């Protein structure tokens with residue numbers, strides 16, 4: 215499976231491993247990780263060495279990814295007239311994972327040629343019915359023929375051929391990182407691969423690894439802790455709350471609303487995560503109107519409020535101490551604080567307890583032209599929101615300039 219990126223836009227294409235089974239299975243090399251370079255490798259296959267690599271910054275800046283579960287069809291039109299072209303302009307910064315089966319090379323090339331997107335890779339380690347895997351499992355994973363004859367040659371070939379800049383590993387849960395040879399693979403990936411400087415990986419590299427080792431942490435599906443985590447993490451979730459693939463019988467209530475999706479994004483980013491949203495096209499590759507509507511909705515919201523998301527970092531406080539449905543992010547230069555309002559206050563007055571403004575501070579509501587009046591008292595900041603800005607938005611963002619940041623405890 216395969217991914218794509220640019221500085222702002224990341225499209226992740228994922229190829230079914232099955233399609234590669236015959237093409238890639240290579241049995242002539244037992245050890246694929248003998249270093250060919252004469253330099254001393256920077257990383258060695260231990261977690262203390264691999265975890266020491268800093269995550270390439272483009273990933274943290276991107277914040278939002280789209281994961282597309284594709285069916286059995288080719289998508290030659292994908293690189294051209296698709297609505298993604300418009301959508302990514304609206305949203306500026308997304309990465310997209312797509313599963314599909316055929317024409318990978320052609321697609322990869324078309325996307326490289328015609329868009330400024332880069333590739334990445336979704337890869338499932340686990341293959342239930344592979345005879346090599348079944349044998350290794352019977353041997354309590356004391357043998358590794360599946361890894362040396364299948365997984366490692368395949369991963370390495372995918373990286374060398376398609377130069378993915380995300381490797382989103384999955385299917386690791388039945389065996390340890392030692393069986394999967396994950397550390398050896400990552401050392402090669404970080405030291406020698408054609409994407410060694412830009413690639414990012416997740417944490418699904420062995421039954422004992424998720425949330426502990428690797429690049430960004432995914433922990434479990436739909437992971438959204440609601441508190442700041444010290445390590446970069448990703449909330450991988452589905453717009454259809456019940457499925458990663460398209461379901462013809464899904465009920466409307468089983469899809470996230472636009473407000474629900476924006477809420478996931480806002481909370482995730484405030485707590486230092488990236489959001490990876492799964493979209494399920496039909497088996498003919500159609501993004502049905504419900505998904506299109508949600509994606510366009512997110513795009514439209516980001517077109518106005520993206521400043522609060524992209525290129526930001528978490529603040530000292532994640533949600534406000536008085537109004538817990540307000541979530542903060544701060545610009546990298548720390549000159550602008552963003553407060554995302556998930557619930558509009560009944561009387562149009564928003565009370566915030568986590569900051570104290572100096573008199574020269576200014577508050578703006580993104581998408582609204584005039585400055586917003588406010589009043590600072592000892593125990594709270596009161597902001598008079600313009601009632602006419604309250605028009606069914608999924609969330610609103612205040613941009614606060616020149617503030618004394620107080621992590622208050624009045």
Ligand SMILES: *[C@@H]1O[C@H](CO)[C@@H](O)[C@H](O)[C@H]1NC(C)=O
Nearest residue numbers: 256257258262263264266267
């Ligand atoms: C971690 O990185 C720092 C600086 O890049 C380096 O000095 C240190 O030796 C590294 N530690 C390990 C265990 O590789």
Ligand SMILES: *[C@@H]1O[C@H](CO)[C@@H](O)[C@H](O)[C@H]1NC(C)=O
Nearest residue numbers: 320321323324325326327328
């Ligand atoms: C991509 O660009 C190369 C070099 O310009 C060209 O030879 C190739 O045909 C292009 N491929 C596609 C699929 O557009």
Ligand SMILES: *[C@@H]1O[C@H](CO)[C@@H](O)[C@H](O)[C@H]1NC(C)=O
Nearest residue numbers: 350351352353354355356357
């Ligand atoms: C695998 O482990 C089980 C349970 O620990 C044991 O009964 C079995 O004999 C082991 N099989 C092999 C091939 O070592």
Ligand SMILES: *[C@@H]1O[C@H](CO)[C@@H](O)[C@H](O)[C@H]1NC(C)=O
Nearest residue numbers: 440533534535536537538539
């Ligand atoms: C902040 O958000 C968390 C997680 O949603 C919630 O449990 C907590 O009550 C919120 N804080 C306040 C002050 O409402």
